[in-house]
Amino acid sequence: MVRFFRSGNLASRVFDRQxxxxxxxxxxxxLVLPLSLPLLLVRFLSCxxxxxxxxxxxxxxxxxxxxxxxxxxxxxxxxxxLVVYRPIWLTYSCNEECDSHALPPKAKKFDSFFKQLYSxxxxxxxxxxxxxxxxxxxxxxxxxxxxxxxxxxDSTATEGxxxxxxxxxxxxxxxxxxxxxxxxxxxxxxxxxxxxxHSIGAYLYEDLLCIVSLRYQIIHILQIRDSGNLxxxxxxxxxxxxxxxxxxxxxxxxxxxxxxxxxxxxxxxSYIFRKxxxxxxxxxxxxxxxxxxxxxxxxxYVDLIIWKVQFLDxxxxxxxxGSVDGGVSRSTDQNLAxxxxxxxxxxxxxxxxQNSSEELYSLFEQFYDHFHANPQDSSRGxxxxxxxxxxxxxxQLRTIKNKASSSSQFVKKMMVSLPYTCQSQSPSPYFDxxxxxxxxxxxxxxxxxxxxxxxxxxxxxxxxPNVVKFKIKPGLDSGASDSRAKRISSFLFHPSFPLALSxxxxxxxxxxxxxxxRR
Amino acid sequence: xxxPLGGWPSYNPHNFSQLVPADPSAQPSNVTxxxxxxxxxxxxxxxxxxxxxxxxxxLRHFYQKSEEKLRPKRAAPDNLAPxxxxxxxxxxxxxxxxxxxxxx
Numbered sequence: 001m002v003r004f005f006r007s008g009n010l011a012s013r014v015f016d017r018q019x020x021x022x023x024x025x026x027x028x029x030x031l032v033l034p035l036s037l038p039l040l041l042v043r044f045l046s047c048x049x050x051x052x053x054x055x056x057x058x059x060x061x062x063x064x065x066x067x068x069x070x071x072x073x074x075x076x077x078x079x080x081x082l083v084v085y086r087p088i089w090l091t092y093s094c095n096e097e098c099d100s101h102a103l104p105p106k107a108k109k110f111d112s113f114f115k116q117l118y119s120x121x122x123x124x125x126x127x128x129x130x131x132x133x134x135x136x137x138x139x140x141x142x143x144x145x146x147x148x149x150x151x152x153x154d155s156t157a158t159e160g161x162x163x164x165x166x167x168x169x170x171x172x173x174x175x176x177x178x179x180x181x182x183x184x185x186x187x188x189x190x191x192x193x194x195x196x197x198h199s200i201g202a203y204l205y206e207d208l209l210c211i212v213s214l215r216y217q218i219i220h221i222l223q224i225r226d227s228g229n230l231x232x233x234x235x236x237x238x239x240x241x242x243x244x245x246x247x248x249x250x251x252x253x254x255x256x257x258x259x260x261x262x263x264x265x266x267x268x269x270s271y272i273f274r275k276x277x278x279x280x281x282x283x284x285x286x287x288x289x290x291x292x293x294x295x296x297x298x299x300x301y302v303d304l305i306i307w308k309v310q311f312l313d314x315x316x317x318x319x320x321x322g323s324v325d326g327g328v329s330r331s332t333d334q335n336l337a338x339x340x341x342x343x344x345x346x347x348x349x350x351x352x353x354q355n356s357s358e359e360l361y362s363l364f365e366q367f368y369d370h371f372h373a374n375p376q377d378s379s380r381g382x383x384x385x386x387x388x389x390x391x392x393x394x395x396q397l398r399t400i401k402n403k404a405s406s407s408s409q410f411v412k413k414m415m416v417s418l419p420y421t422c423q424s425q426s427p428s429p430y431f432d433x434x435x436x437x438x439x440x441x442x443x444x445x446x447x448x449x450x451x452x453x454x455x456x457x458x459x460x461x462x463x464x465p466n467v468v469k470f471k472i473k474p475g476l477d478s479g480a481s482d483s484r485a486k487r488i489s490s491f492l493f494h495p496s497f498p499l500a501l502s503x504x505x506x507x508x509x510x511x512x513x514x515x516x517x518r519r
Numbered sequence: 520x521x522x523p524l525g526g527w528p529s530y531n532p533h534n535f536s537q538l539v540p541a542d543p544s545a546q547p548s549n550v551t552x553x554x555x556x557x558x559x560x561x562x563x564x565x566x567x568x569x570x571x572x573x574x575x576x577x578l579r580h581f582y583q584k585s586e587e588k589l590r591p592k593r594a595a596p597d598n599l600a601p602x603x604x605x606x607x608x609x610x611x612x613x614x615x616x617x618x619x620x621x622x623x
Contacts, residue, residue: 351584
């Protein structure tokens, strides 16, 4: 597959397209973008929105933005309300040549770029809206939001709760129809803990939603109906099959001293047992092998807890198990962790890997796209550039692998990104690694807070000539900023328009929002 | 028209009226290229229906690798020392591996 075209002539490129095939799904974008960008010389301009730190006209401050949903709306938190905006294009007229003209003063206003559609109250007085939790269901244009009360660190041991996991009095998920802002359904979890940061604790696949209750170690599978109702269809944790609970209560004699292991844990242990059993064919050596590999570590296996879950398809879950102390924090420490593929219908664990497994790494390298494959989410999934669909990214990954001092440490570091966090990667073509090269520590498709730099972030063209195509300067446009203050920036790119936002937060200082667009 | 392109449909047949063969002395070859004729029936089975595998390739790999791990390995035979002049009846291909393990 030829990655570059011989000439910049549009007609010849169209003819070439008949002969050379591009990546499936990216054909249109691939044709149009490389044409428009080199020819029109993308120039990103940043303009400060409100020098009073991102204040919008009412004097209320913008707390945050959420990823574009379907490309048509931007979502903003304002206190306890959710405000939905539609991006509009800045229009102005000038008497002289417009290109050299400076932007008019109204370019500094948020309203020139975004038009408010509606505002709905989500959180009540003692709750706050989780600013970085948002999942979008493309087919019906539903958005899932979450509010929670304050986290209490004293986790009183209640029945079924894991020690060491904090508790939140109430977490509520709201399903909102983004067209008009109607709240269709809500689901509350009380005295529970769900990891809401960056939507880690939930995963949306077609119309199925899974929510991981870390405190009670339950995976809730909910279905989003066309009417907008959230219906719980499965609860995996203590019991796996629907009639497990009934079976156990009717067959277990009262007065039995011990308690049963949770269903999912039992499945895990039985898989490890069968695998260890089959490793040694010799009968006499088998028991010894079991003792060493299984019984010796039995308590460690029992103490594993579910950290994170994703769907691989409608029937299979990919579950990360780990130790209790690593479960709540998002640190990238290299503790022992296991990945299991669980079939929800047969309730079997299909396979289990340790986080240092080379076999799992080779699947990660070849089939990473299938970890975030979502057949319904066509506008997003097809355009995410990764090392499995892009030869430049694969080269980069292999370079890092060859330079790594320890192979198992490298594999563990890569496995930290699994299970995939739902809708965490931006499908914007500016992050396409076959078009641009950029410093991934400063900016990347994955929505994450990063330390801000003084220098603008350069996007370099991958095709020869390798020139800087454009730069994004996340900081303040004017004046010297206090370099001692720690600044964190995050970026939001529109999935298809050349429009981006950079949000910069400094401790004890107002938030600065820049709008970057192509002139 | 006699052009090597044959009588393919085109918007305007006169577009190719100016076409001049590169080598004027070359005659269009009358030799037809050899075709392959199968010696067996190439018809598909009568009731064959081709469908897409519902499991994606990642899941197929997970299942395949786990089946390899969970398949019970053949145990070595109890009789390790062959009794009659090292000759043992030849078993299936799978048995050969375990028998050679037993002998060594």
